[in-house]
Amino acid sequence: MTRPIPAAGEAMPTSPSLRETINAYKAGxxxxxxxxxxxxxxxxxxEEALWEELIHPHSxxxxxxxxxxxxxxxxxxxxQMVRQEEEGFSGSPIAGSLFRAALQYFETAGPPKTIADLFEEPIDNARRMASILAGLLEEGFEADMTKYGRPSHYFLTKDQVENIMxxxxxVQDFIGNIGNAFEEAIR
Structure with missing residues (x-):
């Protein structure tokens, strides 16, 4: 079975994986x-021989x-396996190690990403690009190319330029409002 390379903050896979071992235990x-x-x-x-064969190695x-x-x-x-084991009988011998494996993952992986984390960079990029575009368009539309010996190549009225700007x-304000809404949602 091919295992993917873990993402940053994820542990290298152990052979067999924890999930495979849990699944084999359940299957037993x-x-x-x-x-x-x-x-x-x-x-x-x-019964004892079957338990030794089907469950004991995984346990x-x-x-x-x-x-x-x-x-x-x-x-x-x-x-989930810890919960299932503890519901079955208190003091499950596998619960402690499974809990530690999960805890170690969360300690090394850091906090899970929130919606705001996922949208923060794209929204910031959109804000930045809208600002750059507005500046470039404003600068380009207001430039008088005739003073450089070139005709102006756009045929927009002043009202059209103002409407575009x-x-x-x-749009820039709208994107900012989306970002603010996400920031407010996570507070």
Whole structure:
């Protein structure tokens, strides 16, 4: 199975991954439950051997797990498994290591991105570009090229230039309002 290279702040993958180990642990219990539902599938004679085969290796790996979760999804899977285990019985032997793996991920990854984080840079860039465009257009429309021996190549009336500039400033203000709304939303 090919694993992607982790993003900044994410741990290098361990083989098998935490998610794979959790899934194998769950699959072992599901298989044990399936066998228990079959006539003669699970008996006192084979229950311990089946547990050793289907669950114990994964349980042992999870108890000894000491690496951080590699991704946010893996950290969440670990916490969900902790909740499931603790609902089943208090003092689950795998809960502590799964909780630590998730906690280590969140400690190293930093806080999750908010909507404002995701939009901050694009909104700032849009504000900046609208400002630059407005300045360039204003400068270009007001330039008298005839003094340089060149004719002016645009055919806009003064009202048209004013309307274009008004529109650009309105867009710039609108983008600023979007940014302000996102900043207010996260407070």
């Amino acid at each position: 219990y599901q298989e044990l439950d399936r066998l228990a539902g079959l006539p003669g599938g699970l008996t006192k004679d084979n 042992k790996a999870l108890i000894k797990w000491n690496a951080p979760a590699a991704t946010i999804d893996e950290a969440i899977s670990a916490l 008004f529109s650009i400033y309105q």
